[in-house]
Amino acid sequence: MYARRAAQLLQELSSCEEGQLPPYNGDKFDQVIRECEEHSRQFQSLIRDKDIETKNEDHYGSFIHHLSIIRNKRCLMAYMYKRAEVIQSYRWNVGRVLPREIQDKLNFSEQEYFKDYCGVIDSYMKDLDLDLTVDMVPPKDPYIRVRVLSEIGEVSLGDHAVSLTKDSFHFLRRTDAETFISQGLMEEFVE
Amino acid sequence: KKKKKRREQKSFPSQIASLPSPNPRHHPTVGLGASTCAMPGYYDISDILMEDEAVSVAFHVGANGVGLLDPGTETNSVEKGAKIDLPFWLAHELCRRRAVSITIPSCFGQKMKKDVQADAACVDLGTRYPYFYEFGCKLFPLVGDKSIGPFLRHTFANRYKEMLSKSHTASLNAIPKFVLRLSKEEHQLFEAARSSMVEFKKWRVRDLGLMKTTIVGHKRKTDLH
Numbered sequence: 001m002y003a004r005r006a007a008q009l010l011q012e013l014s015s016c017e018e019g020q021l022p023p024y025n026g027d028k029f030d031q032v033i034r035e036c037e038e039h040s041r042q043f044q045s046l047i048r049d050k051d052i053e054t055k056n057e058d059h060y061g062s063f064i065h066h067l068s069i070i071r072n073k074r075c076l077m078a079y080m081y082k083r084a085e086v087i088q089s090y091r092w093n094v095g096r097v098l099p100r101e102i103q104d105k106l107n108f109s110e111q112e113y114f115k116d117y118c119g120v121i122d123s124y125m126k127d128l129d130l131d132l133t134v135d136m137v138p139p140k141d142p143y144i145r146v147r148v149l150s151e152i153g154e155v156s157l158g159d160h161a162v163s164l165t166k167d168s169f170h171f172l173r174r175t176d177a178e179t180f181i182s183q184g185l186m187e188e189f190v191e
Numbered sequence: 192k193k194k195k196k197r198r199e200q201k202s203f204p205s206q207i208a209s210l211p212s213p214n215p216r217h218h219p220t221v222g223l224g225a226s227t228c229a230m231p232g233y234y235d236i237s238d239i240l241m242e243d244e245a246v247s248v249a250f251h252v253g254a255n256g257v258g259l260l261d262p263g264t265e266t267n268s269v270e271k272g273a274k275i276d277l278p279f280w281l282a283h284e285l286c287r288r289r290a291v292s293i294t295i296p297s298c299f300g301q302k303m304k305k306d307v308q309a310d311a312a313c314v315d316l317g318t319r320y321p322y323f324y325e326f327g328c329k330l331f332p333l334v335g336d337k338s339i340g341p342f343l344r345h346t347f348a349n350r351y352k353e354m355l356s357k358s359h360t361a362s363l364n365a366i367p368k369f370v371l372r373l374s375k376e377e378h379q380l381f382e383a384a385r386s387s388m389v390e391f392k393k394w395r396v397r398d399l400g401l402m403k404t405t406i407v408g409h410k411r412k413t414d415l416h
Contacts, residue, residue: 001259002278007243014236046256057268060290061256067284074239081234 001039002068006032006075013082019093021086024107029076036072039065087114091121092133095182134178144174145189152185237375241322242280246330248291249274279326286333293330298323299339307342311349316374323374350377358384 009028016022046062087110090098096118103111125132152164157176164170164180169189180186232238250273258267261275269275277285285291297303298320306314316323324343331339354373358381361367373381 002281003243004278007240010236010239014240042256055252057253057255060252060254060285061268063288063290064254064257064260064281064285067281071280074233078234078236078239082236 001035003035003071003075005035006072009079010075013079019086019089021083021102021105023105024083024110026107029079032072032076036069039068039072043069083110084113088117090114091118092136095133131175131179134175139174142174143171144177146170146172146177146181146186147189148180148186150185152180237322238325241325242278242283242329244279244296244322244326245276246279246282246296247274247294248277248282248285249294250291252290254290279329283329283333293334295334295336295339296330299327299330299336299342304342307346307349311346312353312369313372314346314350315372316377317371321375324376347377351380354381355384357381359388361385 005028009025009032012022012025012028043062043065046058046065083106087106090102091114094102098106098114106114121132146169148164148166148168148170151166154161154163156162157172162170162172164186177186177188181188250269250271253268253271255268257269258264260277261269261273263275264270264273277291282291282293286293303314320326324347327339327343331337350373354369354377357367357369361370370378370381
């Protein structure tokens, strides 16, 4: 009671490393909501039939319950907000598809949120005709040496066609190569 | 007549701590923009956790239906004059409405002042009072003690010198023992200083492009060491 459990929820979140999430603690979340309902019940019983202006013991008791509800709300909101921020960063740092171990940490509505966020970003990038998710770190060189890992075949890049057979080496523009690298079909060849 | 917008006066250490981090992975595109609304820091988790610190209060009034707050009570209410420990977020609101008065916690008491006087850098804020500065800043308008402000500034100034010199020499992997003694705010400053020092070292030894002369074996490079 009195927002102690809500603070534990936030402790769990803050003890994780930056950019990582603990699994969604649905149980504790629901317990906090039940506590809010309890506070609300107590509040109702204290102000029933009472004159709101008189500052007696019931008034202060009901005020404390009211503050507890506000505090619980703030803790839960901050919990959701922080998780939403991290989920957004996943789109930029990890990609469109989340690995299994990250997906297991999100609850159903968070997974939906991720899908919707990806959709919004994609439609924006389509309007701009520009892929914003490549080159998150400014590259030193616009061209990159790559080695093809699995057979891709003929691909037209820019004004010429390149035949990307398995285990062949190419010297491509970084933007073209990055889509293949992120799918695991190519790797950067570092001397 | 134009009404002046009242801005929350932040103390010097927290002004520094709230500057954007130098981390290049901090994307400006991510973030739901709560800092521009009327309650800055509403979603800030360290602010919320800081307000969970317990303070000892004395009730000026009674309060019904909240017996769980006072472990010593038998009825479901708190008596007028009771002295109990409340979390700061509750004590703060009740104090504003003159329902309770807050006693100064031990972290700003005489013993602490003596410890700081003896050697500020050795005081262990990390384990005992990780939110030392933020808590002090929020507490001191509510309590009558005017000495808390100068005390915070004095403590910070004395610890800052040593922290700065240690952060510039500390390596990235090892965690020096004294880091565990830093409060959350000092820790942020320490990390910022350490990472900027690492970036500086990387910049110093960056590849300037070795210039080969026609004579094999002679390489010219500018020497920065």
